[in-house]
Amino acid sequence: xxxxxxxxxxxxxxxxxxxxxxxxxxSKEGAECLVIDAGIIDRELIRLKAxxxxxxxxxxxxxxxxxxxxxxxxxNIWDRYQIPFYNILMDHPFHYxxxxxxxxxxxxxxxxxxNHVEYVKRFFPNxxxxxxFPHAGIELQKKDAAYAGESCYVPIEERKIDVLYAGGLxxxxxxGLIPDxxxxxxxxxxxxVKNALEKLINNPELTTEHVIEQCLQEINFKINDKKLGETIxxxxxxxxxxxxxxxxxxxxxxxxxxxxVTVFGVGWDRCEWESPNVVYAxxxxxxxxxxxxxxxxxxxxxxxxxKQGAHDRIFNGMLAGAAxxxxxxxxxxxxxxxxxxxxxxSLDGIKELPEIVQSLLQHPRVAQDMADCGYEETRRRHMxxxxxxxxxxx
Numbered sequence: 001x002x003x004x005x006x007x008x009x010x011x012x013x014x015x016x017x018x019x020x021x022x023x024x025x026x027s028k029e030g031a032e033c034l035v036i037d038a039g040i041i042d043r044e045l046i047r048l049k050a051x052x053x054x055x056x057x058x059x060x061x062x063x064x065x066x067x068x069x070x071x072x073x074x075x076n077i078w079d080r081y082q083i084p085f086y087n088i089l090m091d092h093p094f095h096y097x098x099x100x101x102x103x104x105x106x107x108x109x110x111x112x113x114x115n116h117v118e119y120v121k122r123f124f125p126n127x128x129x130x131x132x133f134p135h136a137g138i139e140l141q142k143k144d145a146a147y148a149g150e151s152c153y154v155p156i157e158e159r160k161i162d163v164l165y166a167g168g169l170x171x172x173x174x175x176g177l178i179p180d181x182x183x184x185x186x187x188x189x190x191x192x193v194k195n196a197l198e199k200l201i202n203n204p205e206l207t208t209e210h211v212i213e214q215c216l217q218e219i220n221f222k223i224n225d226k227k228l229g230e231t232i233x234x235x236x237x238x239x240x241x242x243x244x245x246x247x248x249x250x251x252x253x254x255x256x257x258x259x260x261v262t263v264f265g266v267g268w269d270r271c272e273w274e275s276p277n278v279v280y281a282x283x284x285x286x287x288x289x290x291x292x293x294x295x296x297x298x299x300x301x302x303x304x305x306x307k308q309g310a311h312d313r314i315f316n317g318m319l320a321g322a323a324x325x326x327x328x329x330x331x332x333x334x335x336x337x338x339x340x341x342x343x344x345x346s347l348d349g350i351k352e353l354p355e356i357v358q359s360l361l362q363h364p365r366v367a368q369d370m371a372d373c374g375y376e377e378t379r380r381r382h383m384x385x386x387x388x389x390x391x392x393x394x
Contacts, residue, residue: 003031003057005393006048006083008066010039015062015090017286018384021138022060025385029394031057038065045071052077058084058393063091064099067107078106086110086393088133091304093120094209097233100124110391113309114331115207123229133391134331136384137315140290152294153321153375156368161262162361164296164322165251166289166313168265170304171244177237187221193235200242204347207307208232208239239305246327246347247302251278254300257354259361261300264289293320297367298360301326302347310335314342315382318374323360323367325353335381341374 005026009019023033034051036044049071059078061067067087069077078085088110093100103109103126110133111117120130140152181189192215199211209232216223216231223231248271251261255277262279269280284292293299299317301324303310308330317324324342326332336342343360345353360367388394 001055003029004051004054005031005033005057006051006059006066007033007035008038008059008061009035010037011065012063014286015065017138018062018088018090019060021384022388025388026060026394036066041066041069045069048077052081052083056081056083058086060086060088060393062088064089064096067099067104068102076104076106079104082106084108086391088112089116092116092208092236092239093124094229094233094236094239097229100127103127111309113306115306115308119209122225123232131391133387135310135312135315136382136387137312137319137378138290138384139319139379140294152291154294156297156321156323156371157364159295159297159322161292161296163254163259163261163298163300163357164264164292165247165261165300166264166292167247167302168283169244169248169267169271170240171248172267172270174237174240174244177240179234187216187219189235192216192219193238196235196238197241200238201245202348204242204246205307208236208242208305212238243302243305246350249350250300250302250327250353253350254354254357257358259354259357262292262296264292290316290320293317293322296320296322297364298323298325298357300357303327303329306331315378318342318371318378318382321371321375323371324374325356325360336374336377340370341377342370 007019007023009016023035026033036048064087067085071077083106085104085107087107090112093116109120109127109130111120111130112133112135114132117130117132120127181193196211196215200206200208212232212235213228251263252273254261255275258277260277260279262281264281264284266283293316299313299322301311301313306329310329310332314324314326326342326344327347328344343356345356
């Protein structure tokens with residue numbers, strides 16, 4: 001029987017890029033795909049109802065979009081029609097506590113980090129199905145009709161951008177996540193936050209949830225998992241601060257050592273420091289970032305505090321034919337065991353980063369060999385079609 005899928009888009013450009021890729025893959029496999037514009041969901045319900053007349057294989061959504069839809073009867077649509085709702089979380093589950101606490105029974109939660117899977121099992125007992133679903137990559141194709149379907153792969157020596165970092169400074173976004181710490185009466189929240197952030201910076205191999213729990217234990221504050229989960233979610237801004245700290249450090253240390261870094265994303269124009277070696281190019285679309293990666297010799301990545309996961313900058317950079325330099329995670333070290341496909345560094349050894357990058361820039365043949373290996377490995381094992389096959393949707 002022909003597979004039929006429902007997708008949602010229209011709210012966030014980055015998520016739309018992934019959704020377009022999933023729709024393209026499923027359509028090429030012969031599936032019928034309905035794409036709902038979540039920005040005008042009230043008007044889209046008529047199309048959705050019509051599609052539901054026939055059996056639907058699954059919903060494939062990102063970050064809870066469309067998860068809580070109801071018709072006039074007030075029942076969750078996916079539970080009512082017994083349709084599996086594959087909810088792919090691009091971020092840590094603690095960012096979505098309210099939504100996940102009300103998850104429909106038909107939801108299958110897919111997490112980008114193995115630690116997130118364990119977090120869900122512990123702090124969201126209402127969620128019965130959760131699995132690891134790591135990031136993958138998208139390869140840019142030539143738009144010219146005469147070359148349609150061909151890669152945009154450009155040799156490294158012909159590329160104009162030395163080092164590209166595509167990602168904003170989340171410390172500014174974190175400002176909007178900070179709760180009223182003074183209203184927390186059970187413990188000194190200001191002191192706990194200070195200690196927790198210091199631990200994260202000094203021990204970057206630790207997860208945010210582990211550090212918060214550890215800090216509570218150190219002051220002998222005992223709470224059950226339900227209350228602990230609420231506290232972690234309330235203090236999740238610490239995660240963004242730690243991510244932003246090392247993101248900024250990586251770019252700054254390269255610039256201070258004479259490496260030109262082109263950065264995209266919000267916040268870079270608000271830094272307290274300046275360098276002629278940092279080229280701030282503003283904010284651009286996710287699709288444009290893929291094109292810029294094809295013009296970059298090195299794509300620099302730092303994780304969003306994923307210790308047993310990855311980031312799509314790694315795979316997109318490889319598929320763009322760039323040499324990828326990234327901080328470590330257990331998962332990345334597991335899938336790239338030969339270390340010929342990319343160059344890794346440790347956050348607590350970030351001083352080594354300039355030497356790594358300078359060596360690649362000074363030895364383009366070495367960088368090209370690494371880029372070639374990364375490209376082949378990612379095309380073989382780390383495309384989104386591989387991920388959809390892994391969970392049985394194709």
